[in-house]
Amino acid sequence: MMVARESSTKTELEPADNGENTGKRITAFPQTALERELRYLTDPLKLAQNTLDLLRRDEHVKALELVRLASRKMPCTVSWNHIIDYDMNKDKVNAAWKTYNEMKKRAQPPDAYTYTILLRGLAAHTMYPQSLPRALTVYSSMYAENSPVRPSIIHTNAILKVCAQAQDLDAIFDIAAKMPSKGKGAPNIWTYTTIINAIINAAQHESENIRHHNLGDPDNAMKPVHRAVDQGRRMWVDIIGRWRNGEIQIDERIVCAMGRLLLIGHTEQDCDDVLSLVEQTMGIQRKIPRLGDPTRMTHITVPRAVGHKPKASTMDELSEPERVGDPAPSAEDDSSRELGATGFSNSTSNSLQQPFSDSSPGSASAIQYPNEFDPIPLKSKDPPRGLVRPSHPTLSLLVTACTFMHAPSTAQSYWGLLTSAPYNITPDGDNMHTYLRLLRLARASRLASTLVFEMATPRNNGGLGITVLPKTFRIAMSTCVRDAKNPHMIGYAEKILRLMNERLEEPDLKATLMFVAVLEKVCSLNRGRNWRSILVALENLEVSVGNLRSMLAYGSWRPRDAHTQPATVKDLDEGSPFHADENETQKPSRSPDHQRNLDASAKGRIPHPDTRLTVRQILQRMVTLYDRVRRIAGEALSQNERTRLNINRPRLQAWIEREMKREGVRMGGKKGDYRERRFALERGEEGSGGKRVEAGREKDEGRMHRGDARGREREVE
Numbered sequence: 053m054m055v056a057r058e059s060s061t062k063t064e065l066e067p068a069d070n071g072e073n074t075g076k077r078i079t080a081f082p083q084t085a086l087e088r089e090l091r092y093l094t095d096p097l098k099l100a101q102n103t104l105d106l107l108r109r110d111e112h113v114k115a116l117e118l119v120r121l122a123s124r125k126m127p128c129t130v131s132w133n134h135i136i137d138y139d140m141n142k143d144k145v146n147a148a149w150k151t152y153n154e155m156k157k158r159a160q161p162p163d164a165y166t167y168t169i170l171l172r173g174l175a176a177h178t179m180y181p182q183s184l185p186r187a188l189t190v191y192s193s194m195y196a197e198n199s200p201v202r203p204s205i206i207h208t209n210a211i212l213k214v215c216a217q218a219q220d221l222d223a224i225f226d227i228a229a230k231m232p233s234k235g236k237g238a239p240n241i242w243t244y245t246t247i248i249n250a251i252i253n254a255a256q257h258e259s260e261n262i263r264h265h266n267l268g269d270p271d272n273a274m275k276p277v278h279r280a281v282d283q284g285r286r287m288w289v290d291i292i293g294r295w296r297n298g299e300i301q302i303d304e305r306i307v308c309a310m311g312r313l314l315l316i317g318h319t320e321q322d323c324d325d326v327l328s329l330v331e332q333t334m335g336i337q338r339k340i341p342r343l344g345d346p347t348r349m350t351h352i353t354v355p356r357a358v359g360h361k362p363k364a365s366t367m368d369e370l371s372e373p374e375r376v377g378d379p380a381p382s383a384e385d386d387s388s389r390e391l392g393a394t395g396f397s398n399s400t401s402n403s404l405q406q407p408f409s410d411s412s413p414g415s416a417s418a419i420q421y422p423n424e425f426d427p428i429p430l431k432s433k434d435p436p437r438g439l440v441r442p443s444h445p446t447l448s449l450l451v452t453a454c455t456f457m458h459a460p461s462t463a464q465s466y467w468g469l470l471t472s473a474p475y476n477i478t479p480d481g482d483n484m485h486t487y488l489r490l491l492r493l494a495r496a497s498r499l500a501s502t503l504v505f506e507m508a509t510p511r512n513n514g515g516l517g518i519t520v521l522p523k524t525f526r527i528a529m530s531t532c533v534r535d536a537k538n539p540h541m542i543g544y545a546e547k548i549l550r551l552m553n554e555r556l557e558e559p560d561l562k563a564t565l566m567f568v569a570v571l572e573k574v575c576s577l578n579r580g581r582n583w584r585s586i587l588v589a590l591e592n593l594e595v596s597v598g599n600l601r602s603m604l605a606y607g608s609w610r611p612r613d614a615h616t617q618p619a620t621v622k623d624l625d626e627g628s629p630f631h632a633d634e635n636e637t638q639k640p641s642r643s644p645d646h647q648r649n650l651d652a653s654a655k656g657r658i659p660h661p662d663t664r665l666t667v668r669q670i671l672q673r674m675v676t677l678y679d680r681v682r683r684i685a686g687e688a689l690s691q692n693e694r695t696r697l698n699i700n701r702p703r704l705q706a707w708i709e710r711e712m713k714r715e716g717v718r719m720g721g722k723k724g725d726y727r728e729r730r731f732a733l734e735r736g737e738e739g740s741g742g743k744r745v746e747a748g749r750e751k752d753e754g755r756m757h758r759g760d761a762r763g764r765e766r767e768v769e
Contacts, residue, residue: 100130123158140173171210178217187214216250248309255280284313308445326453328425339465488527497535501544522560525552529566536573559596
């Protein structure tokens with residue numbers, strides 16, 4: 053935003069005090085040259101096209117001055133709209149707002165597109181505290197008597213999007229209450245979809261805040277979620293009524309939004325209603341009886357493995373309904389301890405049959421809607437034209453709902469139906485990750501490893517050609533952790549580890565930790581009977597360990613944000629990816645010590661201290677496994693195996709000791725005895741250990757300083 057000071061020969065622009073300029077005086081184009089150019093731009097359409105061309109070349113100052121001069125002689129609202137849109141796209145919200153005010157001061161009335169551009173830009177910049185008040189001010193001004201433009205459904209949807217991004221449900225419901233039920237300005241599909249998504253985000257945010265401040269009472273954290281599901285159910289009654297009357301036409305976006313709202317409830321009734329929702333809107337018949345049917349429990353199982361017919365491709369296996377074997381959960385399985393007989397937590401097991409019942413008769417959750425997801429009666433065998441056609445989001449929604457209900461056979465039935473005629477959906481990466489979670493529930497480590505291999509194989513080689521991500525290997529490796537009783541599970545985990553080393557630029561710490569957990573679990577369950585397989589797996593893990601040590605020594609190959617937290621031993625949940633900013637290209641700032649050692653054109657970033665700590669813990673657990681193998685095998689070790697063990701184990705031990713010594717932590721106790729207190733001492737979190745660490749670091753810094761001084765003396769000599 054510039055303040056113009058006119059003279060006879062040229063125009064000098066002084067930057068306005070809006071916090072977006074450097075304070076330097078910018079000399080613009082001579083006014084006579086701009087007036088000469090305006091002689092050939094007498095048509096507002098040509099002026100708008102010229103303004104757009106200037107903005108595409110980033111000549112913002114010239115375009116603004118040209119439009120200012122033209123505002124004296126002709127209406128140029130479209131040109132002002134282009135400038136406002138340019139400022140919004142360049143993240144200059146204050147400049148766009150001041151341009152909007154200047155436009156009105158120069159007697160250029162805003163039109164419907166002006167308000168749409170403003171509201172759309174404010175919706176994309178809700179991180180600024182003034183975005184929501186400004187959007188509400190703009191929308192309220194459209195209801196004034198002297199307003200040249202009346203709000204339409206487009207403006208209403210835009211302001212609802214601003215409120216949704218700011219998570220202000222009160223403002224959303226206030227605006228929705230003023231909308232007419234029929235006619236011009238009535239809610240459409242975009243309105244309902246925006247409101248449902250806003251309810252989901254607000255409920256999850258409120259639930260996380262309650263869970264963060266009230267860790268001992270999980271029921272309080274679920275109250276806003278149940279309230280949000282109840283609000284969505286009441287809204288769906290109105291949506292489906294208008295759809296049946298032909299007033300609106302629903303699409304897949306609103307169906308999947310309603311399905312996601314039901315899934316956050318985490319009750320069996322909510323997950324079951326997702327299947328009824330798809331049947332109601334898409335005409336896809338349910339593959340499992342409704343809740344309360346006596347035959348339903350034959351479909352709700354937690355299988356140990358998913359049976360399959362021998363076929364050429366895993367996709368063929370996944371596309372057919374499979375027979376499910378009897379469950380055989382292990383005592384070490386975390387999910388078998390946390391889940392009840394029906395597959396849901398004990399806190400919600402009492403509300404499965406009546407998920408919205410409450411002790412208080414006047415509560416909002418006591419409302420029941422028995423017919424809200426009933427299918428539409430068809431008058432003929434042909435499906436009506438108004439039904440929604442499913443695609444990738446619907447496939448992921450159905451598989452997720454069946455996973456929550458512990459019904460893998462039902463999920464495979466839906467998968468086979470939607471991936472064949474007449475729908476012919478080709479699964480994408482999100483669908484494959486959803487199916488991998490289903491295989492993790494079924495403890496199908498063999499199918500998970502085969503599916504990851506086909507995902508990583510290009511299409512021209514007979515694979516699926518889907519980009520594999522770090523979370524792909526985390527989900528697959530967690531499947532192996534759950535399938536620890538499988539005698540062939542180590543081979544499947546090694547296959548996943550080899551694919552990770554081949555396909556990822558650097559090994560994923562979380563997946564590597566899970567592989568070590570697999571070996572530890574197998575060694576505990578089988579009492580070391582397959583110690584040779586464990587020894588070979590540890591040697592194969594040396595490749596990943598070598599890559600991790602190179603990452604610590606030379607930095608990461610993939611640039612990341614400096615505030616990214618690495619994987620730690622305590623964080624083994626695949627739902628929080630550590631590579632969420634893998635598309636970030638800006639290199640973080642480094643400390644002066646690191647900058648002296650690394651060139652300015654270094655390929656990656658300096659690893660986080662927690663990353664170095666996690667790598668040491670991985671190596672420590674490998675050393676422990678080597679010791680257990682030597683103790684279990686005893687004299688059964690061959691000369692070759694004994695030689696390899698005597699080489700690998702001391703090498704890892706020496707690297708751990710060098711790292712601990714480099715950080716100033718004193719080694720004590722038996723060789724290889726590194727308790728968690730050692731890592732607490734390293735971080736300075738425990739008593740006098742922190743003083744010893746600081747003293748060791750000061751000693752190292754003094755030694756480095758003396759070494760630099762001696763080097764300078766030698767240079768002088």
